[in-house]
Amino acid sequence: MKRIVWIYVAIVMSIFAVFLLSLQMGTMTIAPLDVWRTFMGDGTDQHALVLFGFRLPRMVIALLVGAGLAVSGAILQSLSRNELADPGILGINAGAGLAVVIFIYFFQGSYTSLGETVFALPFFAFVGALTAAFLIYTLAWKKGVTPIRLVLVGIGLNAGFTAILIVFQLRMNPNDFMQATVWLNGDIWGTSWASTLAVLPWILLLIPLVMAQARTLNVMRLGDPSAISLGIKVERTRRRLLVWAVMLAGASVSVGGAISFLGLVAPHIARRLVGPRHQVMIPTAAMMGALILLFADMVGRNLLSPSEIPVGIVVAVIGAPYFLYLLMKTP
Amino acid sequence: MVDATSPTSKRFGLRPMVVIIMFAGTSLLICAILLSISLGAASITPMTVWEAIVNYDESLTNHQIIHEIRLPRVAGAILVGSFLAVSGALMQGMTRNPLAEPSIIGITDGAALALAIMFAFFPSVPYTGSLLAAFIGAGVGTALVFLVGALAKGGLTPAKLALAGVTIGAFLSAISSGIAIYFDVAQDLSFWFAGGLANIDWPRVQLMLPVAMIGMAIALWLARSITILSLGKDVAQGLGQRTGIVRTMGIVAVMLMTGAAVAVAGTIGFIGLIIPHITRALVGLDYRYIVPCSAILGSLLLIVADILARLVNAPYETPVGAITALVGVPFFLYLARREGRGV
Numbered sequence: 001m002k003r004i005v006w007i008y009v010a011i012v013m014s015i016f017a018v019f020l021l022s023l024q025m026g027t028m029t030i031a032p033l034d035v036w037r038t039f040m041g042d043g044t045d046q047h048a049l050v051l052f053g054f055r056l057p058r059m060v061i062a063l064l065v066g067a068g069l070a071v072s073g074a075i076l077q078s079l080s081r082n083e084l085a086d087p088g089i090l091g092i093n094a095g096a097g098l099a100v101v102i103f104i105y106f107f108q109g110s111y112t113s114l115g116e117t118v119f120a121l122p123f124f125a126f127v128g129a130l131t132a133a134f135l136i137y138t139l140a141w142k143k144g145v146t147p148i149r150l151v152l153v154g155i156g157l158n159a160g161f162t163a164i165l166i167v168f169q170l171r172m173n174p175n176d177f178m179q180a181t182v183w184l185n186g187d188i189w190g191t192s193w194a195s196t197l198a199v200l201p202w203i204l205l206l207i208p209l210v211m212a213q214a215r216t217l218n219v220m221r222l223g224d225p226s227a228i229s230l231g232i233k234v235e236r237t238r239r240r241l242l243v244w245a246v247m248l249a250g251a252s253v254s255v256g257g258a259i260s261f262l263g264l265v266a267p268h269i270a271r272r273l274v275g276p277r278h279q280v281m282i283p284t285a286a287m288m289g290a291l292i293l294l295f296a297d298m299v300g301r302n303l304l305s306p307s308e309i310p311v312g313i314v315v316a317v318i319g320a321p322y323f324l325y326l327l328m329k330t331p
Numbered sequence: 332m333v334d335a336t337s338p339t340s341k342r343f344g345l346r347p348m349v350v351i352i353m354f355a356g357t358s359l360l361i362c363a364i365l366l367s368i369s370l371g372a373a374s375i376t377p378m379t380v381w382e383a384i385v386n387y388d389e390s391l392t393n394h395q396i397i398h399e400i401r402l403p404r405v406a407g408a409i410l411v412g413s414f415l416a417v418s419g420a421l422m423q424g425m426t427r428n429p430l431a432e433p434s435i436i437g438i439t440d441g442a443a444l445a446l447a448i449m450f451a452f453f454p455s456v457p458y459t460g461s462l463l464a465a466f467i468g469a470g471v472g473t474a475l476v477f478l479v480g481a482l483a484k485g486g487l488t489p490a491k492l493a494l495a496g497v498t499i500g501a502f503l504s505a506i507s508s509g510i511a512i513y514f515d516v517a518q519d520l521s522f523w524f525a526g527g528l529a530n531i532d533w534p535r536v537q538l539m540l541p542v543a544m545i546g547m548a549i550a551l552w553l554a555r556s557i558t559i560l561s562l563g564k565d566v567a568q569g570l571g572q573r574t575g576i577v578r579t580m581g582i583v584a585v586m587l588m589t590g591a592a593v594a595v596a597g598t599i600g601f602i603g604l605i606i607p608h609i610t611r612a613l614v615g616l617d618y619r620y621i622v623p624c625s626a627i628l629g630s631l632l633l634i635v636a637d638i639l640a641r642l643v644n645a646p647y648e649t650p651v652g653a654i655t656a657l658v659g660v661p662f663f664l665y666l667a668r669r670e671g672r673g674v
Contacts (some may be wrong), residue, residue, distance in 0.1 A: 005593065139668070140668075181517045266374065324502075329484065
């Protein structure tokens with residue numbers, strides 16, 4: 001127990017450190033003292049604009065999205081009893097991506113007006129993610145859903161969505177095309193407080209709900225026969241948790257773009273650190289996800305400054321080798 | 332794959348069927364070729380097509396269209412379709428993995444990365460240079476996936492190969508996306524990969540020919556060994572096969588053929604997945620028949636898909652990869668649902 005407390009403290013402090021560092025770094029470097037002054041209310045207007053208008057909302061989104069994807073991945077991995085499951089691999093990201101690309105396609109050229117539709121885009125991504133999950137679940141259903149079928153069906157649907165995506169993308173004008181490409185690579189583009197508000201309620205509502213089901217998840221992870229003998233209505237519980245996982249992923253990718261690997265890597269690290277009990281594993285995964293995405297966002301913003309690297313690319317470049325390592329180790 | 336795990340199937344070596352497939356398949360192929368040549372923005376009668384082939388007259392526009400645009404395109408479709416189908420057959424036989432197919436093992440993403448590097452850093456390199464780079468990139472991507480698969484505990488299980496392919500694909504494509512976005516070559520890249528058969532000309536066909544010779548020769552030469560290998564590694568070794576050599580040669584053949592197909596025609600998924608399954612269902616489990624029959628049926632499917640790609644939304648071309656995915660995804664899902672029996 002003591003060890004777990006120390007791990008929590010260490011992660012929170014790391015988040016705090018990266019947070020402070022990220023506040024200062026960017027196209028415009030702001031000295032720590034100026035950051036402090038601005039927060040106290042007597043910084044320059046320019047500093048206040050950069051910090052409160054751009055950097056801070058974006059960092060809050062990185063934290064929320066990171067936590068959301070990590071918890072979503074944790075649920076999917078436990079439900080499918082497959083440590084390699086992740087919203088991206090299952091095709092949920094591609095479903096959300098397809099919906100968003102269709103949205104951008106039909107509002108071609110009017111991308112500037114998206115400021116007003118900041119709540120519409122998450123909605124579309126959300127519907128896309130839900131549709132994808134519904135399809136995966138239905139197509140994998142054959143007197144129940146087995147984990148391996150879930151993964152295979154996900155991979156197949158992913159390929160299908162991607163094919164349709166290409167058809168739409170190729171018919172876009174270069175500007176929309178670029179926007180869509182950047183979004184599909186995972187990019188925190190909603191740098192306003194409005195998009196923070198669009199995602200905040202989902203995360204705040206769903207993570208506690210999932211936490212309340214931690215014990216059920218512990219049992220579900222043991223396999224259907226054990227869960228049934230302990231009196232759990234397996235299919236119904238699985239469906240409910242699946243819906244929550246999809247909603248978390250949908251809300252997250254709606255403002256953070258199609259970020260893959262985070263939902264996979266964060267729960268893994270959490271399990272390594274605190275073990276598989278969901279009561280402690282889920283909060284750890286959420287914090288790890290937040291930390292990784294905050295860090296990746298900082299790297300993406302600064303590595304090739306003033307150009308940005310979409311944060312999903314940073315996550316994939318760091319996450320994929322680790323995933324392969326796990327793949328080779330898992331029997 | 333219906334039956335690759337049950338080698339005692341009665342369908343083993345149905346020779347009359349093989350003859351029928353060869354004959355009917357080739358006839359259909361010839362019809363499709365003629366149809367493909369006569370259909371297009373300028374509609375040309377079969378008679379003119381025939382004359383353009385046997386009695387070429389340079390002064391006629393229609394004859395020129397046939398010679399310079401339609402013929403290389405259909406030649407490209409024959410080569411690419413048979414490359415993908417035979418590669419898929421070899422991969423499925425070697426790994427005993429019914430889901431193995433060229434587009435999920437990192438080939439495309441390796442080629443994409445190589446092209447992104449060429450477009451971004453060496454834009455002045457001639458076309459053939461980019462083609463060669465894509466070819467090499469495809470080889471590197473494949474080698475990576477098989478390396479990870481071979482190093483994995485428990486070996487190349489179906490799920491592992493798929494996941495390793497997906498992961499390495501994502502890793503390589505993250506890097507190429509980064510390059511593409513930063514250097515603003517993303518759309519060029521997408522057009523190349525969705526390009527399908529639209530841009531195939533004689534020089535590209537000539538580039539593919541030597542590869543076709545070597546790759547197909549290896550495939551046919553290996554066919555018997557692949558049949559034995561598809562019974563399982565242990566069985567094959569028990570029968571005295573040097574499985575390492577067979578696998579290595581098989582991967583070389585796959586890399587050559589798929590690499591060439593991807594470099595020239597971009598992403599055309601699912602042919603390599605479904606054609607071997609259909610062929611196995613028709614001719615049985617002997618790869619001496621599967622290889623040539625897959626080649627014929629693969630060409631046939633790609634030519635038909637290419638005709639559809641031109642007709643669906645004329646005068647615009649739909650990416651042919653989208654058409655093959657439309658056919659392929661339901662079939663893939665069907666296979667995934669059969670998991671436990673074969674997958």
